[in-house]
Amino acid sequence: MNITIDFIVDYYQNIESYKVLSQVEPGYLKKLLLESAPYYPESIETILQDIQKYIIPGITHSVAAPRSGQGSPNYFAYFPSSGSTVGFLVEILSTGFNVVGFNWMSSPAATELECIVIYWLGEMLMLPKSFLFKGNGGGVLQGTACEAILCTLAAARDQMLNRYGSEKMEKLVVYGFDQTHSALQKAVQIAGCHTKNFRAIKTMKSNSFGLCPNSLRDVVHADVKAGLVPLFLCATVGTTSTNAIDPIGPLCEVAKDFNIWVHVDAAYAGSACICPEFRHFIDGIEGANSFTLNAHKWFLTTLDCCYLWVKDPSALIKSLSTNLEFLRNKATDSKLVMDYKHWQKTLSRRFRAMKLWLVLRSYGVANLRNFLRSLVKMAKLFEELLRNDNRFEVVAPRNFALVCFRKLLESIIGSGNVYMSSTMVDGAYIIWCAIGATLTEERHVIRAWKVIQEHANALLSKN
Amino acid sequence: MNITIDFIVDYYQNIESYKVLSQVEPGYLKKLLLESAPYYPESIETILQDIQKYIIPGITHSVAAPRSGQGSPNYFAYFPSSGSTVGFLVEILSTGFNVVGFNWMSSPAATELECIVIYWLGEMLMLPKSFLFKGNGGGVLQGTACEAILCTLAAARDQMLNRYGSEKMEKLVVYGFDQTHSALQKAVQIAGCHTKNFRAIKTMKSNSFGLCPNSLRDVVHADVKAGLVPLFLCATVGTTSTNAIDPIGPLCEVAKDFNIWVHVDAAYAGSACICPEFRHFIDGIEGANSFTLNAHKWFLTTLDCCYLWVKDPSALIKSLSTNLEFLRNKATDSKLVMDYKHWQKTLSRRFRAMKLWLVLRSYGVANLRNFLRSLVKMAKLFEELLRNDNRFEVVAPRNFALVCFRKLLESIIGSGNVYMSSTMVDGAYIIWCAIGATLTEERHVIRAWKVIQEHANALLSKN
Structure with a gap:
């Protein structure tokens, strides 16, 4: 095991000597590796040598280093995935336990620790009580904000269709802006909403590339007039292109008039809102239905780890739960515990809470x-x-x-x-x-x- | 870093002394931890002590041990997630690099290694050429089989709606059996298909709990007669409840007559098919459209890691791609490379190929x-x-x-x-x-x- 650890340590010691951006040509690796899987075992030493020779030159060194004081980033492209020494160590721990926490019983600590770190961060962000477990809201750790958008869109869609009938499916309209992350469009596609009913409302430089609530109102109005059903708005705090801030409060006001589910995507910038001086960027969040941030973007955690809070967990659960006999057990039937498999797309889930717990404790809010x-x-x-x-x-x-x-x-x-x-x-x-x-x-x-x-x-x- | 590694090693040395199944009561952890995140940093030593005292008793020790010869499983519940020393080490490597390989350019080695390990395993499974890159098919690593089912269902749905018009959405029918994994039902829900058009066809003990092709034909016939549109069949090799085998070949014959997309879910048992004596369980796979197995179930890889092969990658890509300016680059525009973000639900993706490459090399096909x-x-x-x-x-x-x-x-x-x-x-x-x-x-x-x-x-x- 030590040889592997040493290998990673060496990588970080030398990281400043690598070109940040890989210089390889398309197809380079196929020429270097065997055409078929080897029949007989190879030693870790051999494999590590190959990683050094063949893989590292094909990696973009966007990482943050596990040894502070050492190496790293001349990387300023995209949002860096902000790993950390702690994030790395805890990945070792969470992998080491290899927990598959789909329900409470499969590993109680995984579910309970997840509730705790979600509560801790909710408090640090001063989220309104309606988003926290103690206020009948709640949260879950998913893989990425893409997943969170899809799950909340499905919840919003089903809530609406239950109310107005499934034949309205074709009429549902989803709103974003030309600066909204592509995850929204992808979610619309996967959730089976009509792509022609996806509105990417234009933002302008004069408006700092944030969405103007009046523009939203106009577009929604026109849709309602055309017999369509406004469903879902994705507002962004810190857009990918320019870090623009959509004005959450005023947008929620518009949404409320039309009964639109508001999802706030603060994938990158949300982390900053734990600093009191940045908290105002999510003012108005109490009017939203769901809120998400990626801990792996700017919260010292390795990929993947996304916080999702919702005001109405039952809407999420109704869309995502299936009840199967082979997962039944006394704990679940007692209703004393929650089973996170009903809060996400997949059944199996990794022990992501462990990563966040260690980051939160070993840094502390202050650091x-x-x-x-x-x-x-x-x-x-x-x-x-x-x-x-x-x-x-x-x-x-x-x-x-x-x-x-x-x-x-x-x-x-x-x-x-x-x-x-x-x-x-x-x-x-x-x-x-x-x-x-x-x-x-x-x-x-x-x-x-x-x-x-x-x-x-x-x-x-x-x- | 060493203290963390030692901690995991100790865990495995002592694993036989732990109760396999956690004995904690619901809500146990909340009483043991701070109500809010700590303001000041805590040491790794303190945190590890807490893990020992509070977390380990709440974990179901279903894991496989990173030190062979040591500890572990009296665990026979669910399908064990078959980690391995190598799987664990490579998790360290893939986390250490913290690669975010959404497109080729973001880390060429990640995309290229993925193509290679997918080809290697495809060959080991003797998949027909139509599923391999060299035969215009191809594969991708996703998180779990749940994700793969959703993505292929969306692809099948969009292909059908493009042909017959989006108003057919309400008419689409999805077929599984009473033994099919709940992932199918969840996918139906998320993809916005009508849950009333989801058929869980009954299997019987007399048929070894596998689906009878004649039962399928009868049900599909009735649906067509009722004006519905058969869309998607999920057949299983190694069902969760009893490891039953649906007869792939004969089911594909039925599906072909009705133009149904056949997805073969071999999440657990697929791995075994690399042994020539078990290969016959996937005979007939050439008639299917997509095929999946979870490497984290029975292929010595830590959660999560799922292989998905498709015959027609363009169908998948059409449903899952969005084209955004900020991810454009010369390599992609040249069409010489593929960008895996169009093959899955999320944008960011972990370096899962690294795990499989190490498992394949350090074990070799023989072992x-x-x-x-x-x-x-x-x-x-x-x-x-x-x-x-x-x-x-x-x-x-x-x-x-x-x-x-x-x-x-x-x-x-x-x-x-x-x-x-x-x-x-x-x-x-x-x-x-x-x-x-x-x-x-x-x-x-x-x-x-x-x-x-x-x-x-x-x-x-x-x-």
Whole structure:
């Protein structure tokens, strides 16, 4: 076992020497590995050598390092999955126990610890009581926000169809914005809602790319007039493209008038709301029906781990439960316990609560806040560097630790030394710098900025 | 980091001293832990002590041990999640890299290794070329078979609605049997198909609890006559209740006549089909549209890890893809690579291929077959012990490593020394002994048998 641990430790010690972005060509790996599975066993040593030679060059080193002080991220593309030493250790623990906690009885600690960490984080976020177990709401850990959106959409859909009849299926309308995560569209497709009844309402730069409640009202109005049935709104706190904030409170007001289920997707930015100074970004959440954040995005937890809170667990459970004899047992029949298999899509489930419990305890609320603040502070620094150079434009307001700016993308990505990504917003091509890898320090941000400037200089001198 | 590893090693060294089944009462954990998250950090040592004191007593020790020769399973309930030393080590590796491989570019090695291990296992299973990449089919690793059923159902549904118009949604019929896994019913619910159009066709003991193709034909006929549209059939190789085998070939013949998508769920038993002597259980698979097995059930891999093969990946991709600007990149646009995010429900995905690659290499085909054979052999032994004791009845034919028998369940479960579970089949209450935990040896099976006999003796002497 030690050889494997040492291998990972070495990886992190050397991580700054790797190109952040993999430089391999499509199909490279097939040429390097056997065509068929080996008939006889191979040693771990041999396999680790192959990982070093063949796999590591094909990995984008977006990770955060398990040894603090060491290596890591010149990675600023997409939202970094913010692992941590603790997140990694606890993955070892939760894998080691290999718990399959589909119902309470299959491992009571898994279900009970999950209720506890969900309550802890709900409290840290100052969620209204209606979302917490003690207020008849409740929460569950799922894989990713994609899964959470699908499950809540199915719950909303079934609630509506039970009320108005299943023949309304074709009439149901789902609302998002042009900046909403693709998970919503995918959920609409999987849930069998009509893709032609999916509205991606246009946002504008003038509105900081957040949704205007009046635009929503107009669109919903038109749908109702056309005989359609408004069903579901996905509002976002911290959109993927620009970290825009949809105004939760005012949007919920509109939704209430039309009896629309409001799901708030704070997959990335939700974690920051445990800092009192950022909590206002989810003001109005009491008007929503469900709320989600990905702990693996910005909460020091390895992929995958998503918090979902709902006001009405029974709606979720009605859509997702099946009752099978082979899973019946005294504990469930007693109604004293809850079985999380009815709160999610799959039956088997991993012991994700263990990861969060360790992160919460080993950091403590105080240090979790400090961690999040330090990343936001670095993003501010990067933003200032950009604003002081007139060859660049900051394209959207920086709310958290993402800075969107304009210029020179391909040449920056191509270098492999720093990795940023691009997006289209409001018809313009912009660059995306997301600061969030656990080990990123100011010096990495400043180095990234230097690389960008060098490219700008080189390009300008060519012209 | 070492303290965590040592902790897990100790756990396995002591595992035989724990009651297999947790003895805690509902709500036990809430009384033991803080009501809110701690404000200041706590040490890993403190947390590990709490895990020992509070969590381990609430875990069902169904795991397989990472140190062979040590500890473990007197666990025969449900299908054991067959972790292994290698499966555990590789979880460390795949977590350590913390790869988020949603598209090729985000980590080329993740996508390419996945294609390779899917091809390797496809070959080991002697899947027809039409399911393999080289025959225009292909495969993907998902979380569990539940997810795979949902994704294939959505693909089948959309293919059908595109052909016949979306107004047929209410008419679509999905077929399973009373022994089909609840995942099918859940998928029907989530995919928005009418639950009244979900047929759980009755199987009978006389038919070894497998589906009779004639029964299927009759039911489908009646549906067509009633103006409904047959859509999807889920056939099972190794049902959860009794390990029954639905006859794939003949069922596919019926399905073909009605243009029904056939999904073969071999979640548990599929692994065994890498042994030539068990391959016949999936004969006829060439007539199916999709095929799945859970590597975490019986392939030495930790939860979660499910293989899904499809004959027509484009059907899957059409239902599950969304095209978003922020994930565009040269590699994808070149069409030289595939992006697995279009093959599954979520966007982010873990590096599951790494787990399988290590299992396949470090065991080799030879030892994987030996492992599976040894468990089947132990189940045979247990079956013989039962058949030689006239107080017990073996209720269904034993095909793999599950033995279903009748009598005395509650008192056996309650003892906590061995853990078996129960199910209802054909109106009768039966006991379920699934042999599959990686470290189970003959002596554990014989001990389980002694416990069962002692209980039988005790009960009979009371009367």
